[in-house]
Amino acid sequence: MTVLDPVVQVRDLQKSYGSVEAVRGVSFSIAAGETFALLGPNGAGKSTTIEILEGYRDRTGGEVNVLGVDPHHGGLDWKARLGIVLQTSGESGNVTVTEQLRHFAGFYPNPRDVDEVIDAAGLREKATTRISKLSGGQRRRVDVALGIIGRPELLFLDEPTTGFDPEARHQFWDLIRGLKAEGTTILLTTHYLDEAAQLGDRAGIIAGGRLIDIGSIDEIGGADARVPLVRWRDSGGLLREKRTSQPARVVADLLARGDGGEPEDLEVIRPSLEDVYLSLVRGHEAEAAASGAGNTVRPSRRRHGDGGAPASPVGSDKDVRA
Amino acid sequence: MSATQTRTRAHKKAPGTLLLGLSRIGYETRLYFRSPDTLFFTFFFPFIMLGIFTAAFSTSGNIGANPDGTGGVSVGAYYLPGMLAAGMLLSGVQNLAVDIAGEKSDGTLKRLGGTPLSPLSYFLGKIGQVFVTAILQAGLLLLVARFVLDITLPSEPEKWATFAWVFVFGVITSAFLGIALASVPRSGKSATAVVIPVVLVLQFISGVYLQFTALPEWMQNLASVFPLKWMAQGMRSVFLPEGFAAAEQNGSWDLAWVAGALGVWLVVGLVLSRVTFRWIRRDA
Numbered sequence: 001m002t003v004l005d006p007v008v009q010v011r012d013l014q015k016s017y018g019s020v021e022a023v024r025g026v027s028f029s030i031a032a033g034e035t036f037a038l039l040g041p042n043g044a045g046k047s048t049t050i051e052i053l054e055g056y057r058d059r060t061g062g063e064v065n066v067l068g069v070d071p072h073h074g075g076l077d078w079k080a081r082l083g084i085v086l087q088t089s090g091e092s093g094n095v096t097v098t099e100q101l102r103h104f105a106g107f108y109p110n111p112r113d114v115d116e117v118i119d120a121a122g123l124r125e126k127a128t129t130r131i132s133k134l135s136g137g138q139r140r141r142v143d144v145a146l147g148i149i150g151r152p153e154l155l156f157l158d159e160p161t162t163g164f165d166p167e168a169r170h171q172f173w174d175l176i177r178g179l180k181a182e183g184t185t186i187l188l189t190t191h192y193l194d195e196a197a198q199l200g201d202r203a204g205i206i207a208g209g210r211l212i213d214i215g216s217i218d219e220i221g222g223a224d225a226r227v228p229l230v231r232w233r234d235s236g237g238l239l240r241e242k243r244t245s246q247p248a249r250v251v252a253d254l255l256a257r258g259d260g261g262e263p264e265d266l267e268v269i270r271p272s273l274e275d276v277y278l279s280l281v282r283g284h285e286a287e288a289a290a291s292g293a294g295n296t297v298r299p300s301r302r303r304h305g306d307g308g309a310p311a312s313p314v315g316s317d318k319d320v321r322a
Numbered sequence: 323m324s325a326t327q328t329r330t331r332a333h334k335k336a337p338g339t340l341l342l343g344l345s346r347i348g349y350e351t352r353l354y355f356r357s358p359d360t361l362f363f364t365f366f367f368p369f370i371m372l373g374i375f376t377a378a379f380s381t382s383g384n385i386g387a388n389p390d391g392t393g394g395v396s397v398g399a400y401y402l403p404g405m406l407a408a409g410m411l412l413s414g415v416q417n418l419a420v421d422i423a424g425e426k427s428d429g430t431l432k433r434l435g436g437t438p439l440s441p442l443s444y445f446l447g448k449i450g451q452v453f454v455t456a457i458l459q460a461g462l463l464l465l466v467a468r469f470v471l472d473i474t475l476p477s478e479p480e481k482w483a484t485f486a487w488v489f490v491f492g493v494i495t496s497a498f499l500g501i502a503l504a505s506v507p508r509s510g511k512s513a514t515a516v517v518i519p520v521v522l523v524l525q526f527i528s529g530v531y532l533q534f535t536a537l538p539e540w541m542q543n544l545a546s547v548f549p550l551k552w553m554a555q556g557m558r559s560v561f562l563p564e565g566f567a568a569a570e571q572n573g574s575w576d577l578a579w580v581a582g583a584l585g586v587w588l589v590v591g592l593v594l595s596r597v598t599f600r601w602i603r604r605d606a
Contacts, residue, residue, distance in 0.1 A: 054436060056602055076438040080336055084436035088429055094356040095349070103349050107437045109336040150437070 007032050007067060007154050007185040008053060014061035015048050022048045024209040025062070030202075035176075035186040037200035037217070039193070039277055045209040046189050047087060050158055053187070054084055067154055080108055083152030087159050087189075089143045093131030097123050097142055100131060101149055108150035120178065121145040122171050136163040144172065148179065155179065157188045161195060173198050193274035205277060207284040221276035229271065230254075233264040339440045346439075346447020351454050354417070363518070364412045365459055368405040369466065371531065375401045376471060385533070386566055395562060398471040403557035404530040406460055410489065411550050413456035414496020415503060416521045418448055422504035423513035426602075435601025445501070445595075452497040460489065481560045484577065488556035491584045495549055498591025505598035529554045535569040542571055549587040556580040 006029035015023040023045040030036040040046045051057045052064060055071035055078075064071055069078045095103070098114065105111035118127050121141045126134060131142055140163055147155060157176075161169045169192075176199050180186065190196055196203055197217055204214040213220055230242045230250045235258070244250050247268045254263050337345075354360055376398040384394030425431045434444060467473040476482065503520070507513040525531055527541050528550035534542065545551040558566065559575035567575050 056432070056435070076440055077336065079436065080438035082436070084433075086429065086432060086436070089433075094353050099349075099352075103345065104437065106337060106345050107342065107439045146433070 005032075005068070006030055006065075007034075008036075008187065009065040010049070010053070010062070011064075012062040013049065013052065013059055013064060015045075015052060015057070016060045022209055023052075023059075026206065026209070026211045027062075028204050028211060028214055030185060030187060032185055033180070033183045034201050035180055035188060035199050037188045037190065037196035037203040038206060039189070039196055039203055040206035041281060044206045046206055047158065049206065050156055050187065050189060054082070054156055055079070080150060081153045083147040083150055083155040085143050085147035085155070085157045085160050089139055093134075093139070096128050096130050097134075097145075098127045100142065101145055104146050105149050110151050111149055112151050114149070117145050117149055120148075120175050122168065122175075137165060137168055140164065141168070141172075144175070148184075152184065154185045154187070157186060157190075159190055160188070161190065161192065169195070193272065193277050197273040203273070205280055207281050208288055212284045213280055217273060220273070221280055225276045225279060226271050229269040230267070231269060232266045239265070336438060339443050340446070342439060342443035343446025343450065346443055347450030347454065350447045350451035354451055354455055360417060360421070364417045365455060367412055368409040368459070368463060371408070372398065372401055372405045372463070372466070372471075375531075386563075386569075395566075396471070396473065398467065399473040399561065400533075402463070402467050402471075402473060403561045404534075404554050406463060406489075406557045406561075407492070407528075407550060407554035408525055408530045409459045409463060410456055410492040410553055411496050411521060411524065413459060414452050414493055414498075415500040416517055417455070418452060418497055418500030419503035419506075419517040420513045422448070422501060423507040423517075424510035426504070427510035431600075432602045441599070441601070448501065449494065449497045452500070453493060456489075456493045476560060484556065485560045488553060488560070488580060488584075491581070491588065492549070492553040492556070495584050495588040495591055498588060498595050499549070502591055502594035502598055524548055524550045527551075529558075535571075546571070546583075549584055552580045552583040556584075 008028075008030040010029065011027050013023055013026045014021070026045070026049060028036070038046050038049065048057065052059050053066050053071055055066075055074045058072055066074070067078060067081055071078075093100075097118065101114045101117060105114055118124055121144055123138065123141055123145065126138055131139060134142065140160065144157070144160055147157070161172050164172060173195070176186065180199075186199070188196065188199060200217045202214070202216050203220050205212050205220070215221075227243050227245050228247045230244060230247050232240060232254060234240050242250050251263075251266065251268070254266075255261075354365075376396075379397040382397070384396055385400040387394030422431075464475065468475055503517060504513075507516040524545075527537065527545040528534070528548065529537070529545070530550070534545075534551070534554065537545075542551075555570065555575065556577065558570075559577060559580075567573065570576065
């Protein structure tokens with residue numbers, strides 16, 4: 001394996017449970033040191049994909065390579081190079097945070113220092129508290145701490161910040177940035193799109209078992225999806241939006257049209273990853289519904305997107321809500 | 323992987339399976355003593371039952387006494403071997419079946435399955451924990467018998483040699499059967515409901531709570547299929563006077579049969595544990 005080989009390589013991955021196709025031909029790769037965000041609605045195939053990469057599940061078809069190894073045949077040496085933060089944690093936890101971390105550190109050939117990890121995870125004050133006595137968010141930090149204690153080359157984070165308060169989430173982001181700086185490759189799934197935008201280098205969006213888009217965080221969804229939106233309240237009290245690549249001109253026109261009067265609630269919105277994500281997923285759902293209904297009239301759901309959508313005509317005025 | 327990573331990793335060897343097994347024994351034993359349920363229903367249960375029997379039948383005189391009231395053994399002395407056998411069964415079967423079923427459903431096993439911990443180290447930890455706790459339990463039972471209930475313990479080395487092999491054999495067998503039984507409950511919550519009745523019924527028909535020699539023959543035969551009857555019989559051979567052997571099923575202690583039955587169950591338990599154990603419920 002050379003430096004240039006991707007850490008994760010997935011080609012045409014398929015997974016069926018009986019007659020249900022959970023993953024239908026997903027392909028992507030993750031380069032060394034990269035943070036890749038896998039996004040998608042619940043039940044889209046994210047967790048199945050990630051669990052196949054972690055070696056928990058067997059695939060039905062396709063090729064998977066993680067750190068140069070097929071996860072289906074991954075041995076203990078291979079597992080020693082991974083860090084896994086599972087989506088759920090529900091351990092009874094009659095051990096203290098320090099005891100648990102010290103014990104798990106012992107599984108790995110080159111673990112991190114237990115005290116450093118406790119500090120990095122913000123668990124210093126709870127170091128001698130039993131895990132069963134911690135709050136949900138604190139337990140989640142223990143999960144993350146256990147995921148990184150082995151100094152992994154590749155870290156899986158499956159919805160790591162569920163239940164965190166905003167401050168804890170920011171601390172967690174700092175922790176992950178530190179790991180990135182050390183060269184750790186990270187595969188992240190999350191429902192918080194701001195988190196994906198903060199941490200991710202690239203993102204892939206899965207819906208209905210297929211990868212519907214993949215690209216860098218700044219470019220995913222295409223240029224059209226990122227056309228800014230001008231929003232204001234007109235003299236009738238109606239909230240209006242205009243999608244335009246020239247927001248300043250639109251605002252100037254507004255001002256001119258309103259005889260110099262200040263438009264109310266004026267905003268220039270650059271579509272966030274969340275907006276782009278929602279329009280992509282909704283577009284996919286609409287297509288799926290249309291093909292499922294046998295080429296009947298295609299629902300125009302794309303036009304109802306919160307932040308507009310690639311398909312919505314640029315520059316069109318539309319009423320959003322009264 | 324970069325060249326530097328390759329180099330650092332080549333220097334650092336992963337901890338050995340045996341060493342990790344030892345570390346697991348310490349960890350598991352700590353968890354055992356921190357679980358109030360386990361302490362009550364597994365560790366102290368034989369003590370509680372021994373206390374109840376001793377108190378309840380204290381006025382009914384010695385068991386196996388002559389018509390003139392001389393000879394025989396006290397109620398406590400009679401029940402001691404059964405309680406030792408029950409302790410072995412509880413420490414292995416009940417403890418591990420409930421424990422592992424819980425670990426399966428609360429995600430502990432899934433997490434461990436994602437680490438470089440070898441399943442062998444995991445099992446060493448479980449079986450080691452069973453040994454450590456069963457030895458403490460038996461030792462404490464013997465101390466209570468000797469100093470609280472004033473029961474005379476055997477002084478012959480041969481008797482203690484028998485005690486040792488029955489105990490070791492019985493505890494390992496129980497541990498494997500516990501691991502195997504852990505695959506039956508569908509969830510951690512239902513584990514006690516599945517496991518405790520099995521263990522309780524076995525104790526009643528195998529001569530732990532009821533005098534085995536007083537049970538109907540069909541029940542004795544049924545109990546003979548399962549390992550607890552043989553553990554109890556082996557323990558009776560150590561702690562009861564020779565004269566009691568005549569009351570056993572074949573009029574003797576049948577230690578060869580004890581060894582044989584435990585040996586068969588040990589193999590059955592080992593095979594079932596090996597076949598049924600999974601870090602997670604794997605799909606096809």
